[in-house]
Each structure stands twice: as structure tokens, then as C-alpha cells.
Amino acid sequence: MKYYHVYILKCSDDSYYTGVTNNMERRLYEHEIGLNKKSYTHNRRPLKLVFCEDFLDINQAIAFEKQVKGWSRKKKEAIISDNWDKLKELSVCKNESNHKNK
Numbered sequence: 001m002k003y004y005h006v007y008i009l010k011c012s013d014d015s016y017y018t019g020v021t022n023n024m025e026r027r028l029y030e031h032e033i034g035l036n037k038k039s040y041t042h043n044r045r046p047l048k049l050v051f052c053e054d055f056l057d058i059n060q061a062i063a064f065e066k067q068v069k070g071w072s073r074k075k076k077e078a079i080i081s082d083n084w085d086k087l088k089e090l091s092v093c094k095n096e097s098n099h100k101n102k
Contacts, residue, residue, distance in 0.1 A: 004061035006068065008051035008076060011044035016076050020065040024052065051080045 005024045009017045009031060017040055021027035028049060034042045041047055055061035068076065078086040 001056065004055045004058050006053045006055065006061050006065045007049060008068070008080060009041060009047040010050045011041060012046055013044050015044065016050075016073065017041050017044075017047070018065060018068045018076075020061050022058075051076075053079075 004020060004022050006020050011017060031041050031047050075087055075090050078090060
């Protein structure tokens with residue numbers, strides 16, 4: 001059975017990188033050696049794997065990767081700390097212009 005992995009790396013500058021792969025070991029190695037000099041992680045090494053979620057369907061993995069890439073740092077840190085319940089709270093709009101805040 002083939003798995004697809006959505007992962008988050010913590011970079012040396014404390015930023016996060018989110019990716020998807022079908023071979024986690026190979027992909028981590030590629031990040032660590034700086035295979036692609038133009039990649040986001042190249043100048044932000046060393047890197048630390050802080051999250052990995054497995055999928056059987058590549059389309060689900062890609063959709064989740066895209067979703068996570070659009071999330072705030074706080075939402076990413078919630079799933080990194082395995083606090084999935086906090087996502088709903090973090091999704092509430094707190095802008096003054098929101099109709100719920102008037």
C-alpha cells in the first residue's frame with residue numbers, strides 16, 4: 001500500500017515549510033542536503049520535521065497540503081502540538097469589521 005505524507009518542517013529561522021511526498025525519508029534527505037538551491041528551505045537549514053500526516057489518496061494529501069499552506073502560524077502550531085480541537089477557535093474571524101463583532 002502506497003502512502004502520501006503531508007509534512008511540516010521547522011526552519012532555522014523559525015518559519016515553517018509545508019510539503020507533500022510519497023517518500024518521506026528521501027524528501028527529508030533532499031531538504032537537508034539542499035538539493036534545490038532555489039527552494040524555500042535551502043538557506044533556512046538545518047530543518048526539523050515537526051509534523052507528518054499520512055494519506056492513502058494523493059488527491060486528499062494535496063488538498064490537505066494546500067489547506068495547511070494557507071493557514072496561520074497559530075493553526076499550524078495547533079496541529080504540530082496535536083491540538084486539532086483548537087483549529088475551530090482559531091478559525092473564528094476576530095476583525096472589527098466582522099458582522100459578529102458589531
